[in-house]
Amino acid sequence: MPEPGLSPLQSSLPTAAAHFGAHVLARAAAPTETAGSAGVAALATAAAATAAAMAPPAATAPAAVTAPDVVAAPVTAPPVPDLGRILRGPTGLGTAALSLARREDAPPLPEPPTPGAPEEGRPIPGLYYHPVPEPDPVRVDEVSRRIKSWALDEVQLYPDDWEGEFDGFSVGRYMVACHPDAPTVEHLMLATRLMVAENAVDDCYCEDHGGSPIGLGGRLLLAHTALDPLHTTREYQPSWAESLHEDAPRRAYRSAMEYFVDQSTPSQADRFRHDMARLHLGYLAEAAWAETDHMPEVWEYLAMRQFNNFRPCPTITDTVGGYELPADLHAQPAMQRVLALAGNATTIVNDLYSYMKELAGPGKHLNLPVVIADREGVSDREGYLKAVEVHNDLMRDFEAEAAALAAACPVPTVQRFLRGVAVWVDGNHYWHQTNTYRYSLPDFW
Template identity: 35%
Template sequence: MPTGIGTSAFRTLRADLSPDSTSDRPKTADPFADLYCPEPLRIDEPLGERVNERVLAWATEIGFPPSVLKMLRTAGFGRFAMLAHPDSNDVDRLFATAAWTAALTVMDDYYCDDEALGADPDRLGARLTLALAAIDRGRLVGEYQTRLDAAVAADPLLAALRSSVDELSRYGTPSQLGRALFENDHFFIGTTGEMSWRTTGEMPPVWQYLAARQVNSFLPCITTTDLVSGYLLPADLYFEPGVRRACKLLGLTTVVVNDLYSMAKESAQDSPDGGLPLVVSAERGCSLEEAAAISVGIHNDLMHAFDDQCRDLAAVPSIELQLFLAGIRNWAAGSREWHRSSIRFQPNE
């Protein structure tokens, strides 16, 4: 057993892998109580509210309209950061990852999900290309650079994306920031893939949907775990195949959680968006309720596979790796708590 800095988190990881480790923790009323997912290690509402206020002040300064400010206020991305990163009390670092999560969510709403907010399948590719130029600064010359920078500054969404990356760069190393941008590139590819199904009316098989959803996941945000906590997982370890498998499995569990907790709101719409229960229902010819139960089982299989992978990786003599694996599992716990308690996912919102 390792000793020294980070050992307590290493022991926490091993304890969390015990099948009964969360059984004695209180659970709130939950339509998906059978989900195999740990309970959050910390619920500090005052801290979450402090980070929320930072997010709202930032969004106001960026120039977002009242409708976006209302969404950010009700969604509570500062609370999300507080729940997902229980080993950090640093409001500045929590704000950095909360702003990144908020900016990407607003982009997803306005570019991909909600046609009432201006989402347009025909314009998605061009919009995402420009968003990438805002996030991973486009490098032009002369007047072309001036025009690009002016376009980013004039659009609150593009400005928020660029600003959120600037906030992350205050605390992250080039490899940590590059890792987040790498995962974000995958996220953008995934959004275009899902939009193609929507425009053609095609319902993919479950395996293909899961493969696409793994690309279009929360990994751009999950991967900031070490940045928020103030240590560095080396790039060679992050991209080691076993670690990569663990991250991709964990990332997929979190978007299945998103699909489940948004199911009621989505199904109440005239044209429901995708989501694993809907895809399962179409493939198996079963009710949405039965499909939701099957989806819970898929999530649980993924989470058990993640735990098994972490057990295999426990032999790697890296405190940073063990901290990171414990941290991303805590991220999943916080995300699940946020999804089941956020007003954002209520049908009447």
Template identity: 35%
Template sequence: MPGAVPGGEARRGTEAPPARATSDGSGIRIPRLYCPDAVRDDPALGEEVNERLVAWAAEIGIFEGRLERLRSHQFGRLFMLAHPDTDDPDRLLAAARCGLSEWAVDDHWVDEGEDTRPELFGTRMALAHGVIDPARLPNAYAHRFEEQVAREPVLRAFRSALALLHGIASPVQVARLRHELAVMFVGYAQEAEWRQHDRRPAVWEYLLHRYENAFYPCMVLIDPVAGYELPAAEFADHRVRRTYLYAGMANVLLNDIYSMAKEDPTDTNLPNLIAEEEGIPLQDAVDRSAAIHDELMHTIEAECAALTALGSPQLGRYLAGLWAWMGGSKQWHATSARYRTQTQQTSDDRKETTR
């Protein structure tokens, strides 16, 4: 199979370009991170998935007015890199639609929507849960809920994404995604409380948050995208669960480090919180964040190797897919326009025009 079983294969990637300029003109350097490389890179397949994903976003109504920027972020490439067990664009698109729906929560309701007031978030999460785990209201009231769904593109995106997922996933696998999305919604509600009260969490509280609001809702689709099903007893085993949740947390901390390119210094991310709590320069806090990421990755690597030796062939395949997902995600983060500064993009554009 394409993914290598964890156990010594991870490498430190090449050093990334500066994440963003500081006030004195110097750059914040992203350290080399302990993470596997992508197993495969098929640009044509990634482009096909990306174009189909952008077309779906336009049809649903998410990212309206931002479709070209969405296209440049190359989310289709992310899912091509992260799921090397298949070259079927339909399967990759099913995962990509679910992932983009999850990103739309952040991009529409938290960062850039028409109304990002944190006090609205509890209601919005309740509506989203009513879509992903379909609510069945009495007949006299059901149309009121449907009117809300029809007005809100993010809700329509979740409904459409799960409808497509049913074509490649078993009911058990869809239920797993529903559960992980519900956990993610809890994490978003926690973040909304920080924003509503203008409160900066302690580092330990933020790490707990990143255990819940992490990348695992994307990763949970590893087996349906690849065309098999991890047995329920192994999926629910506490040793397996703590390992794959740790992987989701590690990957979202990688996201924290790369996303500094587009975030404000006051944004809530691990480097900013460490810098504030410990009174150290931001570069030192970035380095500390990278060390925390690497510590998680070493733990994941060791536990994946042990579980692979003890478990079924399907578990070995799932953990290899988890490892491959993190490698694909790292490569996407290092190259996507979503995580590059405007200065870097302008510089690259100028280089392109002179070739």
């Protein structure tokens, strides 16, 4: 029996607007916006307008202090009350991974592997990342047990000969590392089911297990209706409902989304559907290039990867955490830029760690190192090392933008959401680095 979760979430917009409005309106007479912070200023303006109508009359702004130098970044954020405490996040045993106060410099780079030494579990030399604590083994075991039971008993996701591959994915360890603040195991399961369902669609429709670019659009469209239900006539509704059980990807999408909708707010569910539509659009672009044998320019590839990427995963960090980032704050350009950069950086991590796995597959699999080597006329090694630099640039931009937004918007849910996205980014790298069942490093150092 599933453990009881939290009560259905309620929107935190009125409280968030009041807190944020008190701060912003108190500073309106002496704005401190600096060059490069237009997106953050837009967020402040929008939230202030909402707060003006909703804040209590007696609301007063707390005294401002100077913000610490969170990251080395070209964007200078305005001072915020007690920002250091906010960015440091919670304290105490097991909370180290929840801090948004990112290190100013990358951790020391690992030494290149010595000849003949095993590379399993080693981070990519030169990659900018942050180590995370080992995920809670009790939660890992419980999530792993529950997700396998769901896959086998509820959605009949895979045949017996795929069991080793399912276990090797280590999805329980993945999700616990990415969501250490989830209040219950059932909250973790929301993300875990969706991750497994997304992977099933990718494998079965696009890649490893019978996937093909031919006809992909039709398959994805029908699968997407498991997330975004069809509203049609009574005559045709039963046929659509029956179709959701016809193959494993649709069964997985339907079931995972039902669990998610049950625990999320309507705006959170609609946000997730939107990001899944982005993901499916990216799948279609890559499939179109495969059908026409098109090698994209590097910038074209990066544009595709902004859609075909991990963004739906950190998007739901508040749902998994048991709270809500209000829809209007999530939709602001500054927050959208942070999410886009996080999704782009984590997806290039996948390109880098899966490089050898994809080379071993049939055909020519597009990833950033391959595209750079082809389009810029460099060796495979140079293409790979350039891709590491691209990732590092994206990571530093993500951290700078997140720090600037945290400084400008001291709303508790914004602070927590930004911390959650940062932790997801680090947990994603941890899983790729340590999943030696799937990944190994090239011999480029």
